[in-house]
Amino acid sequence: EAQVTQNPRYLITVTGKKLTVTCSQNMNHEYMSWYRQDPGLGLRQIYYSMNVEVTDKGDVPEGYKVSRKEKRNFPLILESPSPNQTSLYFCASSARLAGNTGELFFGEGSRLTVL
Amino acid sequence: RKEVEQDPGPFNVPEGATVAFNCTYSNSASQSFFWYRQDCRKEPKLLMSVYSSGNEDGRFTAQLNRASQYISLLIRDSKLSDSATYLCVVLLITGANSKLTFGKGITLSVRP
Numbered sequence: 150e151a152q153v154t155q156n157p158r159y160l161i162t163v164t165g166k167k168l169t170v171t172c173s174q175n176m177n178h179e180y181m182s183w184y185r186q187d188p189g190l191g192l193r194q195i196y197y198s199m200n201v202e203v204t205d206k207g208d209v210p211e212g213y214k215v216s217r218k219e220k221r222n223f224p225l226i227l228e229s230p231s232p233n234q235t236s237l238y239f240c241a242s243s244a245r246l247a248g249n250t251g252e253l254f255f256g257e258g259s260r261l262t263v264l
Numbered sequence: 265r266k267e268v269e270q271d272p273g274p275f276n277v278p279e280g281a282t283v284a285f286n287c288t289y290s291n292s293a294s295q296s297f298f299w300y301r302q303d304c305r306k307e308p309k310l311l312m313s314v315y316s317s318g319n320e321d322g323r324f325t326a327q328l329n330r331a332s333q334y335i336s337l338l339i340r341d342s343k344l345s346d347s348a349t350y351l352c353v354v355l356l357i358t359g360a361n362s363k364l365t366f367g368k369g370i371t372l373s374v375r376p
Contacts, residue, residue, distance in 0.1 A: 180362070191368035192308070192351070205361065239307055246355060246362035251296065253353075253364060255307035 151176045155240050155256035162230055163264050170225045170259050172240030178254070180243040181223040182207070183215065185236040186258075192239070198223055230263040237261075267291065268354050270367035278375055281342045287352030287367050288334045296355040297328055297335045301348045302369065308351055311337075342374045 153174045162168055174181065182197035184207075194207030198217040212234055214226040223242075227234060240256040270287045277283050289297075297314035312319065314326040314335050325338040335352055352367040 182364075184366075189368070192366040194364070199360065199362070246357070246364060251355065251362075252298075252310045253300075253308075255309070257307050258305075 151254070153240055153242050153254050153256040155238070155259045157259060158257060159260050161262045161264065164231055165229050168227050168230060168261075170227075170238060170240075170261070172223045172225065172256060173221050174223075174240075174242040174254070175221065176242060176244070176254065177220065178242035178244050179220070180246055180251075181217065182241050182253075183213070183223070183225045184239045184241065185209065185234075186239060187236050195225065195238075227261075230261075232263050235261060235263050267365045268352060268367040270352055270370050272370075274371040274373060276373045276375060277342055279342055279344060281374075282338065282340045283342060283372060284339075285337045285350055285352075285370050285372075286334055287336070288332075289354045289365075290333070291354075291356055292330075292333060293358075294333075294354045294356045297326075298353040298355070299324075299326055299335075299337050300351040300353055300366075302351060303348050308366075311350070339372075342372075344374050344376065347372055347374045 156171045179200045183195040184192045186192050193209045196215040198204045238259045241253045243253045299311040300308040301311040302308040314328045318327040323340045327336045349369040349371045351369045354365050356363045
């Protein structure tokens, strides 16, 4: 089954404790992206990757890191989480973002709480 | 002006009603447009792309007005199962980079 898989789905952690949210897709998609979703603010892009070894900042990259060492994986790293990073995080992938066929497939989301 | 703005909500309508959502975008160079649906506590999923000539999928009709820089979604004969948040999405491609910008979403509640 074609899917984007995120882990963990739920996490409660404390300020400053490094964590990684993994994202894996089995559709051989070139494009991958991370979003956070907060009430009243909608979906905001954190980082994206057009292909392996190519990553770029989105709209809200501060406090996050990513890597794209292989096509299927795009982990999100919070080196020193802070309470303002408490949010619902989505990973997404697409074969290509062009024209009207560039559908974005989302993972089920990871709800992160930083105390 | 925000990159993508949607109607303020929420919308609360009875079953069978027709409801329309609008979304404006600021960059006239935007190439492609989409409507996504997000159920409560779930991930967004593509509802439909928006074509220049307008397109229809069952009870759903999407339209694009490039001159006024807005897209719309019309839902006819609303069902309880249409209750969800609807996100408009705009794609801008500049050089080698592509950017998808999401609107904040508008929540629709369909009541019996």
